[in-house]
Amino acid sequence: MSTQPTTPVGTGSDRARLAALFREFIDPEYVIEDRETQRVYECDGLSMYCEEPMLVVLPDTIDQAQRVMKICHQYGVPVVARGAGTGLCAGAMPHPDGVVLSMAKFTRILDIDPVARTARLEPGVRNLSISEAAAPFGLYYAPDPSSQIACTIGGNVAENSGGVHCLKYGLTVHNVLRIEILTVEGERVTIGSEALDSAGFDLLALLNGSEGLLGITTEVTVKLLPAPEKAQVVMAAFDSVEDAGNAVSAVISNGIIPGGLEMMDSVAISAAEDFCQAGYPKEANALLLCELDGSVAEVEEQIDTVDRLFRQLKATSTRVSASEAERLLMWKGRKAAFPAVGRVSPDYYCMDGTIPRSQLAHVLVEIEKMSRHYGLRVANVFHAGDGNLHPLILFDANVPGEFEKSEEFGGKILELCVAVGGCITGEHGVGVEKIRQMAVQFDDRELKQFHAVKAAFDPGGTLNPGKGVPMLKHCQEYRSLNPDLEPNDQPVVSNAHDRPAARSSHQAGRP
Numbered sequence: 001m002s003t004q005p006t007t008p009v010g011t012g013s014d015r016a017r018l019a020a021l022f023r024e025f026i027d028p029e030y031v032i033e034d035r036e037t038q039r040v041y042e043c044d045g046l047s048m049y050c051e052e053p054m055l056v057v058l059p060d061t062i063d064q065a066q067r068v069m070k071i072c073h074q075y076g077v078p079v080v081a082r083g084a085g086t087g088l089c090a091g092a093m094p095h096p097d098g099v100v101l102s103m104a105k106f107t108r109i110l111d112i113d114p115v116a117r118t119a120r121l122e123p124g125v126r127n128l129s130i131s132e133a134a135a136p137f138g139l140y141y142a143p144d145p146s147s148q149i150a151c152t153i154g155g156n157v158a159e160n161s162g163g164v165h166c167l168k169y170g171l172t173v174h175n176v177l178r179i180e181i182l183t184v185e186g187e188r189v190t191i192g193s194e195a196l197d198s199a200g201f202d203l204l205a206l207l208n209g210s211e212g213l214l215g216i217t218t219e220v221t222v223k224l225l226p227a228p229e230k231a232q233v234v235m236a237a238f239d240s241v242e243d244a245g246n247a248v249s250a251v252i253s254n255g256i257i258p259g260g261l262e263m264m265d266s267v268a269i270s271a272a273e274d275f276c277q278a279g280y281p282k283e284a285n286a287l288l289l290c291e292l293d294g295s296v297a298e299v300e301e302q303i304d305t306v307d308r309l310f311r312q313l314k315a316t317s318t319r320v321s322a323s324e325a326e327r328l329l330m331w332k333g334r335k336a337a338f339p340a341v342g343r344v345s346p347d348y349y350c351m352d353g354t355i356p357r358s359q360l361a362h363v364l365v366e367i368e369k370m371s372r373h374y375g376l377r378v379a380n381v382f383h384a385g386d387g388n389l390h391p392l393i394l395f396d397a398n399v400p401g402e403f404e405k406s407e408e409f410g411g412k413i414l415e416l417c418v419a420v421g422g423c424i425t426g427e428h429g430v431g432v433e434k435i436r437q438m439a440v441q442f443d444d445r446e447l448k449q450f451h452a453v454k455a456a457f458d459p460g461g462t463l464n465p466g467k468g469v470p471m472l473k474h475c476q477e478y479r480s481l482n483p484d485l486e487p488n489d490q491p492v493v494s495n496a497h498d499r500p501a502a503r504s505s506h507q508a509g510r511p
Contacts, residue, residue, distance in 0.1 A: 014075075015054050018099070021071055022057050030058035041100050044087040045147075048349070048403060049432050053080070053094030058102045062188070062218050065101065069186035069216065072099055078462045079184075081212045083124065083155035086147040088350055089431030091159065091211050091467055098462075101216060103154055109133050110219070117224040118177060118194055123154025123217045127161075130222065139224040142169035145427070146335045154217045160209030162427040164260040164291075164331070167385035171427065173208035175223045181207065181215030184458045194221060206453070211429050212464040214457040228293035231259060232303050233321040233330045236310040237284035241265055241368075241380070244286035245360035247313040248384045251290065252357060254309060256302055259293040260331075261385030265364075267344075268337050268379040268392075275340035278333030279326075281317060288315075288384065289334055291327075337381040338392070345394035348379070349406045352428035353417035355387045366416055367391055374409045376402075388426035389417070415440050430468045438470050447472060 015033055022031045032038055033055050042050040054077075059065045072079050078098030085092055094100050106122035109129065113119075114137035119130055127148035130141040144163035145151055151161065157179060162171045169175070178192040192204040207214060238244040244263055251261065264272065264280075264287045273280040280287060288310070292302040307318050321327035333340075341348055355363050364380065371378045379392040393409055395402040414424045414437045424430070424437045438447065450469045454461070 018055055018071070018075070018077065022055070022068065025067055026057055026059055026064055030060075032056040032058075041082065041085070041094060041102070044082075044085045044090060044092040044431075046088050046090045046350075046431070046433055048407075049090035049093050051094045051096055053100045054097055056094075056100040056102060058105055060105055062106075062182075065103075065216065065218065066182055066186040066188065068099065068101055069182050069184065072462065073185050073460070076460060076462060078465050079216070080464050081154075081158070081216045083152040083158070084126070084147075084150050086151040087155060087159055087429065087431070088352065089159070089211075089425070089429040089433040091429050091431030091464070092155075093432055093467075095465060098465075103152075103217075106154075106218070112137065112139075112224070114139060114224075116194065117226075118221055119224055120219065120221045121153050122219060123152060123157075125153050127151050127153060127156060130224075134224050135227075137224075138227050140227050141175065141222055142166075142225050143172050143175055146338065153220050153222070157208055157217050157220055158210065158212050159427060159429040162383065162386075162388065164262060164334070164383065166383065166388075166427075167261055168257050168259050168293075169225065171208075173205055176204065176208060176220060177223060178219075178221035179204065179207050179217055180219035181217055183215055184460065184463050188218070189215070192221075209429065211431060211468050213454055213468050214463065216463075228259075228295075228299075230296045230299045231291055231293040231327060232299055233327050234288075234290045234292070234303060234306050234310065234318060235280075235321075235330055236288045236290070236307075236315040236318045237281045238286040238288070238315055239284070241286040241364040242361040243314045244288050245364055245384070247288060247310055247315065248360055249357050250309055250313055251306060252385070254305065256292070256306060258290050258306075258385060260289065260291040261383075262289045262334050263287065263360075263380065263382055263384035264289075264334065264337060265378075265380040267377060267394075268341060268381045271340040271344050271379065272333040272337045275343060276329075276333045276336050278329050279319075280333055284316065289330055291331075334381070337379075341379045341381075341392050341394070345377070346396045346398065347394070347403070349393040349395065349403070349410055350428075351389065351391045351393065351410045351413050352425050353389050353414045353422060354426035355389065355417050355420050355422035357385070357387045359420040359422070360384065360387065363389070363416060363420060367413060370409060370412055374405055376406060376409060383426070386426070387422065389413075411437060432467060435468070435470045438468075444472060 019031050019033050041056050078095040080100050082092045082102045103123045106124040108122045111120040145161045156172045160172050180190050266285045269280050269287050270282050292299045310318050377394040382390040393406045395406040418441050424434050
């Protein structure tokens with residue numbers, strides 16, 4: 001890789017100078033420098049954190065994107081890559097002195113190989129479009145975030161997205177074979193291959209979930225799976241979230257790996273049912289949706305086992321989907337739960353942490369205690385099978401201090417996740433939102449290693465600066481306010497800028 005840039009750029013006239021350079025090879029309409037047009041790029045799905053960029057560019061070709069990267073590297077200009085903007089950690093929030101590189105025009109499905117069961121895609125291809133294109137071959141793409149109708153495969157790679165079916169079929173990292181990226185200098189590099197292994201360093205897992213800190217994704221090759229012969233859902237109602245949490249652990253401990261195993265609490269159940277009329281029992285305090293898929297014989301056997309297991313573990317009622325239409329309706333309520341909650345609260349703050357399944361009941365009880373302490377309601381909708389929590393903290397941004405209280409509450413939930421053996425993110429990423437909690441999960445030595453990896457790919461620190469890995473001085477400040485945390489190493493130099501102040505606004509994102 002080349003050395004750090006030598007021609008620094010400031011602000012003011014530099015915007016016009018850069019815009020003029022970009023307009024030499026990009027349609028001037030797609031080099032955006034006026035503030036009003038830029039406003040739609042100021043945040044991702046976590047709209048409480050906003051920032052205006054210096055410039056936004058939307059190239060048509062990889063060659064154009066390369067030239068953008070080379071120019072930005074030459075002048076030391078930060079670059080933030082952006083897909084559909086559905087992320088939920090402020091990972092695509094612009095840098096005030098930087099360029100937003102939108103990959104929204106790269107929407108082609110380049111190839112589907114039904115024999116090898118692979119699809120080669122540009123980064124702007126929507127997640128759902130992959131399965132739609134593969135369906136005629138009896139194939140589909142397994143990772144399915146609830147935002148799959150809008151989110152893009154490039155963004156899925158950046159955040160290592162999951163979804164309802166990640167319990168059985170894995171996250172994005174488990175379903176990607178090859179990634180092509182642009183380095184900070186604008187070089188094209190291929191990571192991975194369509195073979196079972198490839199020469200060189202094994203960097204594929206490093207790039208998945210790297211949040212735009214190491215390179216710009218320009219092409220992705222994913223695995224496709226055969227559509228299962230049959231899929232059915234068992235819906236079970238419980239009087240308490242503790243009983244439902246214990247039932248989740250029991251399913252897995254009985255050797256059954258469902259296609260999906262989701263939980264909703266009473267607030268989410270009521271909101272989703274009013275919104276979708278999915279047939280959810282509104283009197284329940286917790287609801288499990290357990291999907292079994294595979295061969296007809298396998299599904300029939302497992303459905304009976306799970307139904308019987310739920311009844312033994314205090315389910316007040318169970319129902320098995322009797323048709324494909326009914327199965328899809330059950331999932332419609334779950335996938336629409338987040339916008340449904342938006343109808344019952346002026347604002348909500350969506351969290352994302354992961355815990356061991358054995359801790360589900362305990363953590364849900366503790367979240368309820370915190371809810372009473374902060375005086376804020378919580379709606380729980382999450383991937384129960386793999387312990388990926390998505391508590392929605394309900395608040396009103398028009399009440400002074402309520403968002404700040406919600407943010408503090410959310411941070412305590414993430415710290416609880418770490419305390420019980422989990423981590424601060426399952427699929428949303430760290431971005432700006434969770435950067436303070438990085439000091440809870442990792443010690444200074446580990447953070448120093450993260451900075452070393454970042455420096456190997458991006459010596460100047462201009463790729464999505466200020467995200468993912470905190471400056472160590474901020475970790476030390478955080479620890480000074482949290483004396484139970486112990487620093488372990490020497491300070492680390494970082495190019496990250498300070499975390500901006502949050503701006504309250506309604507959030508309608510979905511995990």
